[in-house]
Amino acid sequence: MRPLTYERAGDAGAARAALAQHGRGARYLAGGTNLVDLMKLGVEAPTHLVDVRHLPYDRIDDTEDGGLRIGATVTNNALAADARVRESYPVLSQALLAGASGQLRNLATVGGNLLQRTRCAYFQDVTKPCNKRDPGTGCPAREGDHRNLAILGHSEACVATHPSDMAVALVALGATVHVLGDTGEREIAMPGLHRLPGDEPQRDTVLAPGELITAVQLPGLGRLGVRSHYRKVRDRASYAFAVVSIAAAVDVAADGTIADCRIAFGGLAHVPWRAEAAEARLRGAPATEASFAAAAAADAELAAARPLRDNGFKVPLARNLLVRTLVELSEGTEGAAR
Amino acid sequence: MTDVSEIPRTDLVLHVNGAGHRIRVDPRTTLLDVLREHLGLTGAKKGCDHGQCGACTVLLDGRRVNSCLALAVAHQDAEILTIEGLADGERLHPVQEAFLERDAYQCGYCTPGQICSAVGMLAEARAEGTELDADEIRERMSGNLCRCGAYVNIVDAIGDVAAGG
DSSP: OOOOEEEEOSSHHHHHHHHHHHGGGEEEESSOTTHHHHHHHTSOOOSEEEEOTTSSOOOEEEOTTSOEEEETTOBHHHHHHOHHHHHHOHHHHHHHHTSSOHHHHHHOBHHHHHHOOOOOTTTTOTTSOOTTTSTTSOOGGGTSSOTTSOSSSOOSSOOOOOOOSHHHHHHHHTOEEEEEETTEEEEEETTSSBOOOTTOTTOOBSOOTTOEEEEEEEOOOTHHHHSEEEEEEOSSSSSSOOSEEEEEEEEEOTTSBEEEEEEEEESSSSSOEEOHHHHHHHTTSBOOHHHHHTTHHHHHHHTTOOOOTTOTTHHHHHHHHHHHHHHHHHTTSTGGGO | OOOGGGSOOEEEEEEETTEEEEEEEOTTOBHHHIIIIISOOOSSOOSSSSSSSOTTEEEETTEEEETTSSBGGGGTTSEEEOGGGTSBTTBOOHHHHHHHHHTOOSSOSSHHHHHHHHHHHHHHHHHHTOOOOHHHHHHHTTTOOOTTOOHHHHHHHHHHHHTTO
């Protein structure tokens, strides 16, 4: 670790000014669960930390459209435990609780969770080349250990996956990220926050340097949000990153057809992957097991998959996960009960 | 090489187990290293030092955290409780009693972290109104590894406290 200085920002303006003043070596610090770890690994070497954890973004407020505005410094555990989230957006609570450990979730914030870096082993090992960590050095994962890396949207330069569970749920729910930048506030609709690697894998998101996440807003979704679920497949029962995960919501109409649905995958791409092709195929279709089992939706989505040598298994895994999760979600609803 | 005298230092005040401590540290210092190296509180253990094993678990304002990933300078306003501060004088905390009763350890290295984590976890479950069965305890304690494999007795010990036994 390089020597560094630390300051606690009193307000957002001061935080942004401090970051700008200290230049490229400055980083915002919130919960620190990823940043401090990356500092120990030598992946990050900040010269100045601007602590934003005490900024006044620690509330979860109701919005006029029946949604929620979640402050960026709300901890992952506080968000998961919020009664409104558990009631109206179970997929979000479940995704949060499927991630990390109780101890990490008590430190980790909503803003920090969105900005955490990939856990690709090459990115985290400074003795290895990595285009994301050190642009232009190459990507050993393509020929090396990539069993748990991307099958969708990857590039010649990078095959990393985004590690967040929470972000997968937020993408499915159509959340909006509020950020503060040079020109004031702006809103970024998810899944637009994260970007595919292309030839600039060092850029995980569309944020400009110094832009600060202040809140995440969930739209009021009524029944669709209530009928939502997060399911995560991992190499052990708990406390592991996803191999493949899914955030799904289904609203079945009285006639048994799918009135609306939302589907997003984790563990498949450099971004939380909104399965828009699958959603489009399912809207208006009968919510029956046969319909899901045909896996037409999944194939529509996963036809674009380009698995690497050792991760082709993620294609059927994602398909099965989608079918099983949608079957379970639509069971017990009025329309699908027949 | 960096000249040691040029490394920035910062003065901070930490509130640990009910007492204030004024210390001067490199701002990179983690809460775990402050507890162990500056305050002589060696109950919290350095296992992986990457937030993966839970041996360093302490309570910040009653909430369990990995002290190896928390920079001390960032937690000056928190009430920090370590395994050393859990007992009330000679009277052990109920979770400590339960670990003794159930023989919930072998080498003991992970035990302070297990106990602090369990104390925090029980409070979380109480606040949510969640009933804790063995599966739920296992899931909620998955951030604490035990290389001896004393999990069976650890789960029983925590289950005893959860059930008010």
